[in-house]
Amino acid sequence: MAEAASVAAECLAGCRARGARSVLGQVVLPGEELLLPEQEDAEGPGGAGERPLSLNAGARSRVRVICGPGLRRCGDRLLVTKCGRLRHKEPGGGGGGVYWVDSQQKRYVPVKGDHVIGIVTAKSGDIFKVDVGGSEPASLSYLSFEGATKRNRPNVQVGDLIYGQFVVANKDMEPEMVCIDSCGRANGMGVIGQDGLLFKVTLGLIRKLLAPDCEIIQEVGKLYPLEIVFGMNGRIWVKAKTIQQTLILANILEACEHMTSDQRKQIFSRLAES
Amino acid sequence: MEEEMHTDAKIRAETGAGSSPRGPGCSLRHFACEQNLLSRPDGSASFLQGDTSVLAGVYGPAEVKVSKEIFNKATLEVILRPKIGLPGVAEKSRERLIRNTCEAVVLGTLHPRTSITVVLQVVSDAGSGAQLLACCLNAACMALVDAGVPMRALFCGVTCALDSDGTLVLDPTSKQEKEARAVLTFAVDNVERKLLMSSTKGLFSDAEFPSSAKLGPLPGSSSAWLRPRRLRNTSSASTGNRCRGVTPRAETSWGRGPLPPPPPTHPLQPEANQRPSLASRSYGLM
Numbered sequence: 001m002a003e004a005a006s007v008a009a010e011c012l013a014g015c016r017a018r019g020a021r022s023v024l025g026q027v028v029l030p031g032e033e034l035l036l037p038e039q040e041d042a043e044g045p046g047g048a049g050e051r052p053l054s055l056n057a058g059a060r061s062r063v064r065v066i067c068g069p070g071l072r073r074c075g076d077r078l079l080v081t082k083c084g085r086l087r088h089k090e091p092g093g094g095g096g097g098v099y100w101v102d103s104q105q106k107r108y109v110p111v112k113g114d115h116v117i118g119i120v121t122a123k124s125g126d127i128f129k130v131d132v133g134g135s136e137p138a139s140l141s142y143l144s145f146e147g148a149t150k151r152n153r154p155n156v157q158v159g160d161l162i163y164g165q166f167v168v169a170n171k172d173m174e175p176e177m178v179c180i181d182s183c184g185r186a187n188g189m190g191v192i193g194q195d196g197l198l199f200k201v202t203l204g205l206i207r208k209l210l211a212p213d214c215e216i217i218q219e220v221g222k223l224y225p226l227e228i229v230f231g232m233n234g235r236i237w238v239k240a241k242t243i244q245q246t247l248i249l250a251n252i253l254e255a256c257e258h259m260t261s262d263q264r265k266q267i268f269s270r271l272a273e274s
Numbered sequence: 275m276e277e278e279m280h281t282d283a284k285i286r287a288e289t290g291a292g293s294s295p296r297g298p299g300c301s302l303r304h305f306a307c308e309q310n311l312l313s314r315p316d317g318s319a320s321f322l323q324g325d326t327s328v329l330a331g332v333y334g335p336a337e338v339k340v341s342k343e344i345f346n347k348a349t350l351e352v353i354l355r356p357k358i359g360l361p362g363v364a365e366k367s368r369e370r371l372i373r374n375t376c377e378a379v380v381l382g383t384l385h386p387r388t389s390i391t392v393v394l395q396v397v398s399d400a401g402s403g404a405q406l407l408a409c410c411l412n413a414a415c416m417a418l419v420d421a422g423v424p425m426r427a428l429f430c431g432v433t434c435a436l437d438s439d440g441t442l443v444l445d446p447t448s449k450q451e452k453e454a455r456a457v458l459t460f461a462v463d464n465v466e467r468k469l470l471m472s473s474t475k476g477l478f479s480d481a482e483f484p485s486s487a488k489l490g491p492l493p494g495s496s497s498a499w500l501r502p503r504r505l506r507n508t509s510s511a512s513t514g515n516r517c518r519g520v521t522p523r524a525e526t527s528w529g530r531g532p533l534p535p536p537p538p539t540h541p542l543q544p545e546a547n548q549r550p551s552l553a554s555r556s557y558g559l560m
Contacts, residue, residue, distance in 0.1 A: 030419070030426065030428055031426060031428060070424075081424035081426065082422055083419045104310075104420075105316070105421070107316040107335065107421065134335075135338070135385065171385060
C-alpha cells in the first residue's frame, strides 16, 4: 500500500529520482535522475529502522561507478542526457561497474582510442588533415605511419582513405590520430588500398556489427570472399571480387539494421542460391 | 489516489479525440510525431498537432564558421521557413524564441566551438501563429532527441486561449483563437515542470496567468525579474480600453543557467478544470 502510494506520487511528481538498478534495460529520457545502488539502500522504504550500523558515522562506502555515454554526474546521482535504454556492465575487478545509455546517433563525436576511417582532405607541411565525420578535421602527422622517417615519407595523397586511431580527442582540442599502435607497429592501420566502396551507416549498427559474436558478419563472410573495414565513426569500407558483389554487400549491411534475423536469413539464402 | 488515477485515465482517453468533442479546457487535439524520416540530417522529426504540421531537421555538432564560434559552448542556430513566401520578421521572432528555449536545455558546454543547427519547415498551417510556435517547439525537441544531442531536460510547447469569461482552453482551434481575449504559448520542461518560454498576445490579468503554484518553481532563485511584463496589459484591461487593432504582446524567454540546486519537493496540484500535467502529455507518444 505504501509502495503503491509512492509509485503514484512518483508518476505525478515526475521528478523523483529512480534507482538505476530498477530501470536497467528500460528507456530513459533526458532529465531523469538515477540513484546509484548504495544510495538506494540508504533511502529505500523502511530504511529508517533497518539501516546497518556503520562504525564510521560520517563516511559511506563508496563504490566507484563509471559513468558512460549518455550519463552525467549530478551531485551524487546520475543525470540522463540522451534518450535510450539504460545498460550496465558488471565490473571485472572491484568497483561498481559501468552504466551507459544505448542511444542511436548518426553524427560521430571523436573519442580517444577509437579506430576510425578518415578521408584525407589536405596536406599542409608535415600534417595531413583528415575528415572523420566530426565537427573538426583530425590532424595526422606523416611520421605516424609504420616505418616512416623524415627521408622515407609515406605515400598519402589527398582523397585517400586512412584507418587510424585517435590519440587526442577531447572537446577542447583538435583531434589527432595516428596509424601506429603504442609499439610502433601498423597493426592493420594505415592507408586503405585501391577500389572498394566506402559508405556510411549509423553508429549503433557499427557497434552491433563489432560485437564479439555477431552473426551478420559470419553469414556475410560465407557468401563471398571480401575485405571489410569498420570505422567507429559510422563508415564501412568493403571490397569484393566484382563491383556487383561489392554493391550487394553494401546494400545488405545498410539494410540489416532494420531487418529481423529471419528476414536476413531469407535474403542470404536467396543470394547464396543465385 | 485512486481518484487521481481515474482522472488521469479520463484525460488520456480524451487526448486521442478528434477536433470536435472536448472536455471543458482539459484536452488536446490529436497529435502525432514521427522521427528519423529524413536521411541527410543527423536527426529529424515531424510533428502534427491539430491542423498544424512542422518538419524539423537537426545537424550537429558540426563545423562552425570562425566568426560564429563560441569558445566554451555550442552555437545553436534555428532556421524557420514558412509554408509559402519568404521568411519575414515573424519567423525571425519565432526563431529567437525557439533558440532561447533550446539553448536553455541543450548541454552546449559538451561541444564547444561546434554548431548545432535546427531547421524547421512548416508543412501545414491553420493560419494561427501561436499554434505554430508550439508545434515548432515540439518538433525541435523531438528532432534534437533523434539526433542524440545531449540535453538536460526535454521540453514541450503548448498553446492556450483565454475566453472573455476567463475560461482557459488548451490547444485552441483557429476559430477559438480569433474569438479569445488572450492567447498564450508556453514551453515547459519535463524535469520540474518549469516554464522555459512564454509568448502572450492579448489582455489578461495577473491572476489569470498560470502562477508558480500551478507550474512549479520558476528557474533560478530570483523570480522577481522573471515576471513577464504584464503591467501594460492589466492597466489597459482595468480602464476597459481594448484596442482591436493593436493587441499588446509580451514575449519572454527565461534561459536556464547552470543546474539549480534541487528544490524542496513540491506537490503539484492537478486541477481538473485548469491545467492537467502538460509535460507528461507530450510523452504520451514515446
